[in-house]
Amino acid sequence: MLFNHRDLKDITHQLEYIDTAIIPVIDVDYRNQLMNIVDDYEIIQTMTLAVENQFKGRVLLIPPVQVQADYTLATVIGEQLKSYGMNRILFITAQTSRFETTEAHFKVSTFPLEAMGADMRADMIEPQVKELMRTIISMWNK
Incomplete structure (x- = not known):
């Protein structure tokens, strides 16, 4: 589930199924680290949206916390x-x-995505997405 009205309107009735919140945490220093912030944000956002899409109805993706x-x-x-x-x-x-x-x-390895083509970007991120999915599945199995 995404953090929007459509997805959240019935969440209280579905908490037995949607019981996992994903909270992206982005370290920020706007004085001199803008490109690092963007790199971290883009990869974390890409990964969390992919996982939310795969586990739709089981996880709630919260907006990133800076x-x-x-x-x-x-x-x-x-x-x-x-x-x-x-x-x-x-x-x-x-x-x-x-x-x-x-x-x-879950700690993500980040790198600049801006110069990569779509195929290369997907190839680089996919292993981490799969690892993140395995992490969530292991949380459910405890």
Whole structure:
């Protein structure tokens, strides 16, 4: 499920099926790291949308949380989603992020996508998408 009115209007009646929230966490420093932010964001967005599409009706993809040195906001959002009824929380960050959590956490290897053709981009991202899907499936099987 995406974070929009159409998908969310009936979520409270489907929490036994839609019990996993995916929370992308993007480290930002707008002073001098814009291209790094874009690289992280594009790959994480591409991956999470692909996973949401494959697991539609089982996961809720939350909008990315932008953080700086303090990761409290991401943690609070995870806690709020658990209180709402999400049984499983999965944070997704770039490999370079210093974010730490006791919840499930998937670190993504990021790289610049802007110069790659569509086929090369898909070839580079597909292994990580499959690994992310296996991570979610293993969460469900616990």
